[in-house]
Amino acid sequence: MAFLLISPELYAWVILPLLIFLARVCDVTLETVRIVFISKGIRVLAAAIAFFEIVIWLLAVEVVMKDLANIANFLAYALGFAAGTYVGLVVEEKLSLGMVILRIVTTDESCDAITAYLQSENHGVTCLDARGSRGTVTMILSLVNRSELSRITLGIERINPRAFFSIEDVRYVNEGVFRHRSRDSFTGMIHTLAGTGRKK
Numbered sequence: 001m002a003f004l005l006i007s008p009e010l011y012a013w014v015i016l017p018l019l020i021f022l023a024r025v026c027d028v029t030l031e032t033v034r035i036v037f038i039s040k041g042i043r044v045l046a047a048a049i050a051f052f053e054i055v056i057w058l059l060a061v062e063v064v065m066k067d068l069a070n071i072a073n074f075l076a077y078a079l080g081f082a083a084g085t086y087v088g089l090v091v092e093e094k095l096s097l098g099m100v101i102l103r104i105v106t107t108d109e110s111c112d113a114i115t116a117y118l119q120s121e122n123h124g125v126t127c128l129d130a131r132g133s134r135g136t137v138t139m140i141l142s143l144v145n146r147s148e149l150s151r152i153t154l155g156i157e158r159i160n161p162r163a164f165f166s167i168e169d170v171r172y173v174n175e176g177v178f179r180h181r182s183r184d185s186f187t188g189m190i191h192t193l194a195g196t197g198r199k200k
Contacts, residue, residue, distance in 0.1 A: 017076035024080020027056040032088025096147035104140040110160035111138040
C-alpha cells in the first residue's frame with residue numbers, strides 16, 4: 001500500500017495548490033453566471049448560485065490563510081481567479097440567456113426580403129423609414145433570442161451583405177410576437193425557471 005502514501009511536499013506544493021485552483025475556477029465561474037442572472041432579473045437562481053459560490057470561496061480562502069508562506073497556494077488562487085473568469089464567460093455564452101433587440105439599417109431593395117425572412121422565423125418586425133448619410137434607408141427592429149442570434153444575423157448577411165445592424169441586450173419584454181423556445185435542452189430548462197425574461 002506504499003503507493004497510496006503521498007509525501008507532504010507533494011501534497012503541499014502540487015495537490016493542495018491544484019485543489020485551490022479548481023475551487024477558484026468553480027467559485028469565479030459561479031460568480032460570473034450569478035452576475036449575468038442578476039442582470040437578467042433571475043433572482044431565485046442567482047440566490048442559489050450565491051450560496052454555493054460563497055461556500056467554495058470560504059473553503060479556498062481558509063486553506064490559503066492556513067499556510068501564508070506557501071507561494072504555490074497564492075499562485076493557484078490567482079490563476080484560478082483568472083481561469084474562472086474565462087470559463088464563466090464561456091458558460092454564459094453557451095447559455096445564451098435572454099433576448100436582444102436587433103436593429104437593421106438597410107436599403108429599400110432588401111427591406112422586404114429581410115422582413116420576410118424574420119417573419120418566416122416567427123420573429124416580430126417593426127419597420128421605420130429613416131434617412132442615412134447616403135440617402136433614404138429603412139430601419140428594421142426585431143426581438144431575437146440570444147441563442148438564435150448567430151443564425152439570424154447570418155441569414156440577414158446572406159440577403160444583404162452590406163446591411164448594417166446593431167444588437168442591444170433586453171432585460172424585460174411585454175407582449176409582442178416571439179419565437180417559441182424549445183424546453184428540451186438544459187438552456188431551455190434554465191429559461192423556464194427564469195420565467196423567460198418577459199415582464200408579467
